[in-house]
Amino acid sequence: DAKTTQPPSMDCAEGRAANLPCNHSTISGNEYVYWYRQIHSQGPQYIIHGLKNNETNEMASLIITEDRKSSTLILPHATLRDTAVYYCIVRLYSSASKIIFGSGTRLSIRP
Amino acid sequence: DTAVSQTPKYLVTQMGNDKSIKCEQNLGHDTMYWYKQDSKKFLKIMFSYNNKELIINETVPNRFSPKSPDKAHLNLHINSLELGDSAVYFCASSQDGEGSPLHFGNGTRLTVT
Numbered sequence: 580d581a582k583t584t585q586p587p588s589m590d591c592a593e594g595r596a597a598n599l600p601c602n603h604s605t606i607s608g609n610e611y612v613y614w615y616r617q618i619h620s621q622g623p624q625y626i627i628h629g630l631k632n633n634e635t636n637e638m639a640s641l642i643i644t645e646d647r648k649s650s651t652l653i654l655p656h657a658t659l660r661d662t663a664v665y666y667c668i669v670r671l672y673s674s675a676s677k678i679i680f681g682s683g684t685r686l687s688i689r690p
Numbered sequence: 691d692t693a694v695s696q697t698p699k700y701l702v703t704q705m706g707n708d709k710s711i712k713c714e715q716n717l718g719h720d721t722m723y724w725y726k727q728d729s730k731k732f733l734k735i736m737f738s739y740n741n742k743e744l745i746i747n748e749t750v751p752n753r754f755s756p757k758s759p760d761k762a763h764l765n766l767h768i769n770s771l772e773l774g775d776s777a778v779y780f781c782a783s784s785q786d787g788e789g790s791p792l793h794f795g796n797g798t799r800l801t802v803t
Contacts, residue, residue: 613791622694622780622794623733664731678723678792680733 582606583667583681590687597654599684601667604648610671612643614652616663617683623666626652662688693717696781696795703771704803711766711798713781721745722764723782723792724756733780739764740786771802 584602591597603612613628627634627641629650634641640653654661664683694715703709715722724736737756738745744756753769768775781795 615792617733620778620797620799622782622796623792625791625793628791666733678735680725682732 582669582679585665585667585681585684587682588685588687590689591654591657593658593688593690594656597657597661597686597688599652599654599665599667599686600649601652602649603667603669606647606669610669612641612647612650613668613670613678614639614641615666615668615680616661617666618660618663623680626665657686657688659688659690662686694781694783694793694795696779696798698798699796700799700801702801702803705771705773707771708767708769709771709800710768711779711781711800713764713766713795714762715781715783715793716762717783717785717793719783719785719790719793720761721784721786722758723784724764724766725780725782725794726750727778727780727797729777736766736779737764768800771800773802776800776802 611628611630614626615623617623627636627639629641629643643650664685666680666683670678697712721740723738725733726736727733736750739758755767758764778797778799780797782792784790784792
């Protein structure tokens, strides 16, 4: 079973920041938080990952709470092309461990 | 320059047939995976291969067999296809040991009639 909980759906206005929450209350100290998204029928696409510090790349920002029990993915200026299912995953960093996808959040961007 | 490529993109076949899906990655990754996404859109891991060794088998039926001729390829063979095998199958790869993310192919939509 997935170790994360996400809302099934969210929507956001185009041009606004989209904030996608994820709960991972049973995360262990050596597990990282990864985010992927799946646009329509394409293969899942990696977005960002982090351990405990906030991370930012060209696609998004990842905010992890101090107790690491939850995190938020932020798409700073959502566009219609960001409409997708977003998956939050916890996994060990250094092993070929099982990477289990939950049901994700279906994000809809409205014009 | 596709990093992870799968063929075919679509596969329609009848029950009882045997079919294969091919996957190739040009990223130099050590580990390759097969995932199944059913009609409810849940992504479930089926196999992973690391340096030609099967290291995860998620209790899929033994009609499914991954075959890796070399580090860059992980093909999926399916014998005696059943209606319930209809799904989208995704291949992925990663460079484990460095925490690298999974890189997915664009999937093979298998329809069993």
